[in-house]
Amino acid sequence: MPTHADLDARSLALHRLVAERLRQDPAAFEHARDTLARWRQSADARVQPYLAAWEAIMAKGLQSTIVVMLEESERAAALRQASPFAGLLSHAERFAALKAWRQEHPHASA
Template sequence: MIGPVQLIRAVAGLTQRELADAAKTSQPTVAAYESGTKSPNWRTVERIAGSVGLACHPTVGAALTRDQERSLFLHGAVARELRARRTEVIEIARRNISRMRSVNPHAWRLLNDWERILHGSTSQIVACMLDPGEHGRDLRQVSPFAGVLTPAQRVAVYSSFRSAV
């Protein structure tokens, strides 16, 4: 299972050193949190997330499966692309929603949610995209972001995920 600090770092797309610098801590501390030799308290996790512009909310429920964790990693990469080229990523997502409606009529509720979400700010979209809760998990099952990442980017995310788990 991926710990919160490792997930924050993966979503932010940073090295341990970069995350440590942003959070005003040391790289060995970040490494210790990720390896499990140290356990950050919730305030520390919130502070680290906030240092890279992410919000962190506790969730109660079943732990994420490996596939769900991988989906979060992928959406972290999509979030970085959204921040870098918002207009293009939103357009890709809207085209995909339109296409998905015709082939998956049972997903109308979640596709409507995505349409509404895409009208929000970048940070609101990212928060929904990376929500570890049940609704976030459901949204990622019908993600409209296919085609945002290049094949090479996807391979890099999968490689990063395998080394993180």
């Protein structure tokens, strides 16, 4: 069974792909902003602080957002759990990335 650290590492790996997508297609950043705005309207109160943090981070621009997105800290790991960037990868891209991650981390797949 995957540990919390495994899940955080998997999330970071997915966010690395998202960061690459954002670098290649900065317009995708607006899609994430739209997602965040929708979530802010309907998310549970427990999630709102994370969404507010993403809003503040994203207000600083794409590069600053990517830095935080890829940061290896407890704060960034927590933020990635409520990431407005998840929809930027296609299902096929996400599936392929998760399959590759499981192959690289077989201990976390049980």
